[in-house]
Amino acid sequence: MPDNPNPTATRRSVGITQVASHAGVSPGTVSNVLNRPERVATETRERVEAAIRELDYVRNSSGSSLRSGRSDCVGLLVLDVTNPYFTEVARGVEDEAVDAGLAVLLLNSAEEHTRQERNLRLLAGQRAAGAVVMPIDDDLSDLRWLSKQGIPWVALDRGDVPTEEGCSVSVDNEAGGLAAGRHLIGLGHERIAFLTGPFSIDQVHRRHLGLTQAVSEAGLDPDTALDLVHVPQLNPEQGEKAVDAVLAGGPRQRCTAVFCANDQLALGFLKGLGRRGLRAPDDISVMGYDDIDVAALVHPGLTTVAQPKYKLGRTAMSLLQGHFDNPEHRHERRLFTPEIVLRGSTAAHRP
Amino acid sequence: MPDNPNPTATRRSVGITQVASHAGVSPGTVSNVLNRPERVATETRERVEAAIRELDYVRNSSGSSLRSGRSDCVGLLVLDVTNPYFTEVARGVEDEAVDAGLAVLLLNSAEEHTRQERNLRLLAGQRAAGAVVMPIDDDLSDLRWLSKQGIPWVALDRGDVPTEEGCSVSVDNEAGGLAAGRHLIGLGHERIAFLTGPFSIDQVHRRHLGLTQAVSEAGLDPDTALDLVHVPQLNPEQGEKAVDAVLAGGPRQRCTAVFCANDQLALGFLKGLGRRGLRAPDDISVMGYDDIDVAALVHPGLTTVAQPKYKLGRTAMSLLQGHFDNPEHRHERRLFTPEIVLRGSTAAHRP
DNA sequence: CACCGTGATTGAAACGTGTCAATGACAATC
DNA sequence: GATTGTCATTGACACGTTTCAATCACGGTG
Numbered sequence: 001m002p003d004n005p006n007p008t009a010t011r012r013s014v015g016i017t018q019v020a021s022h023a024g025v026s027p028g029t030v031s032n033v034l035n036r037p038e039r040v041a042t043e044t045r046e047r048v049e050a051a052i053r054e055l056d057y058v059r060n061s062s063g064s065s066l067r068s069g070r071s072d073c074v075g076l077l078v079l080d081v082t083n084p085y086f087t088e089v090a091r092g093v094e095d096e097a098v099d100a101g102l103a104v105l106l107l108n109s110a111e112e113h114t115r116q117e118r119n120l121r122l123l124a125g126q127r128a129a130g131a132v133v134m135p136i137d138d139d140l141s142d143l144r145w146l147s148k149q150g151i152p153w154v155a156l157d158r159g160d161v162p163t164e165e166g167c168s169v170s171v172d173n174e175a176g177g178l179a180a181g182r183h184l185i186g187l188g189h190e191r192i193a194f195l196t197g198p199f200s201i202d203q204v205h206r207r208h209l210g211l212t213q214a215v216s217e218a219g220l221d222p223d224t225a226l227d228l229v230h231v232p233q234l235n236p237e238q239g240e241k242a243v244d245a246v247l248a249g250g251p252r253q254r255c256t257a258v259f260c261a262n263d264q265l266a267l268g269f270l271k272g273l274g275r276r277g278l279r280a281p282d283d284i285s286v287m288g289y290d291d292i293d294v295a296a297l298v299h300p301g302l303t304t305v306a307q308p309k310y311k312l313g314r315t316a317m318s319l320l321q322g323h324f325d326n327p328e329h330r331h332e333r334r335l336f337t338p339e340i341v342l343r344g345s346t347a348a349h350r351p
Numbered sequence: 352m353p354d355n356p357n358p359t360a361t362r363r364s365v366g367i368t369q370v371a372s373h374a375g376v377s378p379g380t381v382s383n384v385l386n387r388p389e390r391v392a393t394e395t396r397e398r399v400e401a402a403i404r405e406l407d408y409v410r411n412s413s414g415s416s417l418r419s420g421r422s423d424c425v426g427l428l429v430l431d432v433t434n435p436y437f438t439e440v441a442r443g444v445e446d447e448a449v450d451a452g453l454a455v456l457l458l459n460s461a462e463e464h465t466r467q468e469r470n471l472r473l474l475a476g477q478r479a480a481g482a483v484v485m486p487i488d489d490d491l492s493d494l495r496w497l498s499k500q501g502i503p504w505v506a507l508d509r510g511d512v513p514t515e516e517g518c519s520v521s522v523d524n525e526a527g528g529l530a531a532g533r534h535l536i537g538l539g540h541e542r543i544a545f546l547t548g549p550f551s552i553d554q555v556h557r558r559h560l561g562l563t564q565a566v567s568e569a570g571l572d573p574d575t576a577l578d579l580v581h582v583p584q585l586n587p588e589q590g591e592k593a594v595d596a597v598l599a600g601g602p603r604q605r606c607t608a609v610f611c612a613n614d615q616l617a618l619g620f621l622k623g624l625g626r627r628g629l630r631a632p633d634d635i636s637v638m639g640y641d642d643i644d645v646a647a648l649v650h651p652g653l654t655t656v657a658q659p660k661y662k663l664g665r666t667a668m669s670l671l672q673g674h675f676d677n678p679e680h681r682h683e684r685r686l687f688t689p690e691i692v693l694r695g696s697t698a699a700h701r702p
Numbered sequence: 703c704a705c706c707g708t709g710a711t712t713g714a715a716a717c718g719t720g721t722c723a724a725t726g727a728c729a730a731t732c
Numbered sequence: 733g734a735t736t737g738t739c740a741t742t743g744a745c746a747c748g749t750t751t752c753a754a755t756c757a758c759g760g761t762g
Binding site for chain 1: 414416441445454478622649
């Protein structure tokens with residue numbers, strides 16, 4: 001790291017031209033060293049590289065992407081930066097991007113349409129190489145617009161994107177619900193509550209379908225074996241508030257297990273239980289969905305359905321790379337199967 | 352949103368020139384409409400705006416920042432994208448940036464020197480307008496390099512940055528430790544364990560100083576009233592493993608409260624307690640530090656020292672803005688005072 | 703009527719890079 | 733020795749925007 005004797009920030013920025021004259025070659029050669037090193041003779045290349053180091057040159061990516069038309073930036077549009085589910089995905093996307101020499105522009109739609117639209121416009125303005133996006137709903141018009149701008153994208157957690165429209169990476173929510181149901185039924189539970197948000201959220205709707213299927217295949221009647229408890233949002237507060245509703249269990253016999261559509265709900269539920277002096281799994285078995293980090297941290301540990309979040313992110317990013325320099329790329333739909341993680345919050349039903 | 356009849360992505364991108372000819376004006380005028388609308392007559396401005404809408408023009412930021420020298424991107428370099436502490440800060444930075452019409456490039460140093468350096472080079476390449484950085488240690492040479500590149504920055508969570516070098520925003524860790532100590536002592540605890548990582552981490556070292564001060568001012572002898580338990584990392588696993596060490600309490604009488612340097616440690620500790628059939632606060636009072644979301648989610652709720660994370664992020668970003676178009680800006684150091692959040696994990700000591 | 707001032711618009715010149723046809727050097731082949 | 737081919741390098745232009753001096757139109761003033 002060459003120390004500039006001048007203490008104040010150097011104003012004139014050093015460009016490809018300065019490097020060229022310092023190395024006694026033409027700007028074109030410097031550009032070649034940077035982009036296609038194999039085309040330039042070893043001796044000159046080393047001279048140029050020395051000049052780059054001496055002048056502490058760093059390539060101006062504005063100029064670069066203006067000329068070449070492509071940028072080394074990809075966008076990642078998430079629904080909520082603070083949600084641990086998304087950050088794990090983000091880590092996967094980032095790691096894969098770093099390996100490919102790409103920078104990740106993290107954008108947050110905060111589940112608002114206007115912000116989603118604004119952020120996509122921003123990506124278009126950057127002429128980003130591509131985008132990994134978690135759409136806030138099943139309206140694809142924003143993404144179609146992005147395609148029209150020539151920016152490829154991969155949808156995350158949206159299994160319902162037609163392959164003519166774009167790539168998607170998601171987890172089989174029905175399989176997840178099914179596995180959860182089988183687990184609880186296998187433990188002897190015959191009255192199960194499903195604590196969930198509105199079914200307009202496709203993901204939780206599918207989890208319910210899977211759960212119902214598990215009940216049916218066990219020879220139980222979904223109408224009596226399943227208890228549906230709806231809350232407006234999938235957050236801990238709602239989970240805590242729902243304890244009474246779940247324990248009441250309607251006019252019929254009280255349920256012995258609750259499957260929450262989401263870990264956040266489940267954690268809130270566990271807390272609510274504790275407040276009332278009750279415990280999982282002694283008083284009721286509790287299951288979550290997602291396997292966020294905290295699920296392992298509470299006592300008892302939360303049995304849950306794990307989504308391969310990190311892998312989801314990496315896969316999305318690598319799928320996106322398939323689009324680059326390859327206009328005739330066919331879109332793909334990748335579906336992962338979730339896995340049950342057994343912890344202490346579920347146990348066999350003692351009749 | 353004008354629907355292009357051509358189903359395939361439009362290849363030729365529409366630029367300022369297309370808009371100009373479509374509106375019957377010169378490119379310069381279009382640029383003026385975009386950047387200094389007040390200079391152009393209302394009538395022509397409306398015509399240009401109509402053209403922009405009709406052609407669905409979006410400004411190419413590469414061209415823009417190449418010419419103008421400034422970019423509308425700021426970098427945010429965090430130590431760990433998945434850490435809830437940082438994501439909350441990130442949200443603050445982002446909100447403030449959005450308000451200022453800036454995009455945030457989120458970068459992750461993963462606590463590695465090489466990655467920190469690479470990410471800062473990337474920002475320099477983008478000619479970013481500025482950067483909010485959480486440095487991985489007290490070595491400022493990378494940041495000095497950034498300054499030399501003409502990119503202003505604000506350090507986060509590093510109170511020890513001299514104001515000649517740059518701005519910083521941080522929280523008073525000594526005050527936090529002091530407040531925690533006073534709280535526990537006020538509850539009657541006279542033997543307190545401090546569960547912590549290595550003191551080479553400046554933040555936790557300062558928290559310990561505060562704690563010691565609280566003990567002294569209460570007329571207790573730090574040597575006998577404080578019990579130091581060191582673990583290599585500040586994560587939940589270490590917290591869980593440390594339970595035995597804390598409960599053993601050395602040759603002297605067992606401590607009745609534990610102050611963890613970090614919520615993650617505290618949560619692990621709580622889990623470890625549960626595993627052994629013990630409970631906070633009945634068997635031991637437990638305090639954390641940070642007030643991450645989950646702290647409110649466990650049962651009992653974790654009493655902790657809250658850092659104003661969101662505000663920290665917003666402040667850093669607004670401080671950064673002070674640098675723009677203002678080369679003679681004087682650096683500032685902003686110090687926040689943390690606040691105790693009382694929950695269920697601490698209680699009065701019953702002798 | 704000539705002159706000036708004001709406000710709106712224009713045209714051309716950059717910004718730093720990638721690309722590509724053209725040039726040059728030099729060895730191999732006929 | 734003339735021709736061809738290969739490989740390394742060069743020079744000039746283009747990408748889309750901003751900027752700024754120059755131009756133009758037009759109403760007011762002397």
